[in-house]
Amino acid sequence: MPVLPYGIDSTLSLDLPESTRLEHCAAPRGKSDDVLRQSVQQVLAEPLEYPPLAQVALPGDRVVLALAREVPQASLIVAQTIEALLAGGTEAGNIAVVCESSEVDEDALLAELAPEVRQAVSVQAHDPELREGLSYLAADAEARPIYINRTLYDAEVVIPIGVLRLTDALAYAGIHSSVFPAFSDAESLERFRAPKAAREGEQGRLRKQADEVGWLLGTQFTIQVVPAAAGGVLHVLAGLPEAVLREGSRRCEQAWSFGVPERAALVVATVVGDAAQQTWENVGRALASAARVLEDDGSVIVCTQLDRPIGPAMARLMDADDLHAAERRIVRERSSDALAARELVLALNRAKVYLLSRLDDDLVERLGMLPVDAAGAARLAGRATSCIVLSSAQYAVAHPESEAALGSGSGGSSHR
Template identity: 40%
Template sequence: MSQYLRYGKDSALRFDVPSETLVADCTAVPGQVLEDPSARVSACLAEPLGFPPLARAIVPGDRVVISVDPNTPQPCEIISGVVRTLLAGNVRPSDIVVLQTRADVGHSESLARTGSDGVEVVHHDPRDRSQLSYLAASAEANPIYLNRHLCDADFVLPINLTQPEASFGYGGIYGGLYPTFSDAQAPQRFRAAVFGRKAGPRQRCCAEAEEVAWLLGVQLSVQIVAGPGNTTLHALAGLADEVARRSRELVDAAWSIQVPRKASLVIAAIEGDADDQSWENFGRALYAASRVCADQGTIVLCTDLKRKPGPALRRLAVDAQDAELRRQIRHEKSDDAMSASLLLETRNQQRVCLLSRLAEEVVEGIGVGYIADPRQVRRLSEQHDSCILLANAHRAAPHAMLAEPV
């Protein structure tokens, strides 16, 4: 039987891996994707879990800020569902702010189609001090600076992507709110916690994000569970504790994957459009694949990645000891620092190869094997005696029951 692994926006690899070689075919996601995410979000906000309908929770004249997790799939549809619900509840467009991390004309066009021309779309820049306001000091005595629209809001409604707790860079249920919309220092502290790989610092970061949500008065939140590619499996809204518990159950059912044992070859893919083809998702996919790849095995990442590596990843091209590279990467402030640190660690344990739209010298310059075309991936699959296919690896949290191939 043939196997198909989708990557990029509309590309796919076809394999004929023998059953005795194929340890696990993780190319299907249980559940049906939402045909109309916008309508689903509106329905959830009309009957939230453990919370009154959104229209009854907002007083006329309240300033409402919708913060959008940058990893949210189908953001235009999700945002439109929230905005339509607010407008139906007689909230004026001029009282609504959509806060996101990067300029995306598609979001503005989508809002215009809802008849909400007066809705303000703000693009957060953590380096712009004029955008920031001091909220409070955290329980750990860290100063909390947030986008001023959040601090000035009467009602903050976060849209968060729920991720498995075992995923790379997991920031808790409010990771899409904080440190996403903070100053430049908070993300560095959170990255340091991830670099350490210890549970304690990560738990403190998650607790700090929850503390920020509490300080902002957040009670109602929208939680999204992603489907394959740029699709949505589930949308939930409700009281924070209830929606967090239910969304964790749903994300684990979809993306917490158990395989019988590790394999000598893991072929992992990043499916989705240009926004999904990022170095952050490269890191997430690499981490997922490394969890089920045997020591000294091979990881192949199939992507449409065409963005050049950032400053942290480019440091891997320098001929230096790992300890020195690790120190330099820790001090980088760029978004690719976590992926660079992970790649430095992983390439000492497994061979990492990349199918992308990048030039050979760019890929090999960061210590990664260059895959020119899908035929090379298929040939690699014929050279190993154990193989795992992992679709949407940037979403997945796989786990092997046995440590090594049998």
């Protein structure tokens, strides 16, 4: 009887009959705090294809840590990075942490540092809507202006701290996306969030643009995290972005890419992690992952503790009688929930979608889904003839091996 963590602190017990075909794509366990601390110290002292971090900044250089949203164990990683910079002679007053998320708790983020260092280090939240907080960097290939956070632009050294994902993860724009569009203007963010950004060709084009901005900004050192279960960290890599990408892609593939024999009638997809992980964006990622291994006319249970309001794109699904018409409207949306809304439409067109969340049941139903609690999810699983569990589905990608053997590619592509 699998016991599955989901949400921030909940578990779900699945009591499956012996006749049920079960495949569990289990999330890897992360490092303990002590082991992670030692690991970060080591990778910063011996980065990939680059000198130690302590030698990166010159005396008087302004150094910015560009912290992407959803980085697990961010306070520990930020603290060890700042300690390495201080050991190399950088003054604490010349260090700033610019956060992509506006929800970061400054006290918690710097909690591991000495009081005098906490007082000197600047923490800022990036605001893509604030024109005065942006600087013009260059024009892209289509002559659109590229704007970047002014603090990053003015710094002599920018050190991105981001999360690595699988190359074919929903709307992942590569290693430099933790700088661009993360720390750009609202218009750039909208382009990367548009539903068409999930298309294979468009995703490659956006990744190329993010790489170009990384080069224009002179990003030569990056810190990237391979996530683990329950908000943990499996690996931390640092060094030259190209080298980190090569090694990080390999480790992500080992940790988060799964093969299953064939599709299943039921997919249980959990979103695990703190409140920052309980988002509509991660619900969209979970639905996209589930779609790759779900039988047509099957069922998906997405297990979360989501309690966030819906955005403009999701609102277009409220009481929708015609999903195809709703999808056409959503495709034109560029709001932050547009990708998740389109994934929901795609899922509803071929499956029953159950949502375990903290949302009001009436809202869930009006979005076309079926609200369910933990007991109800367990009962549904008990009736399934076949079941695939995707733990921490916001990171996981599974593929039916039977279809790969036939040369049909990933499961999701033939149904999307």
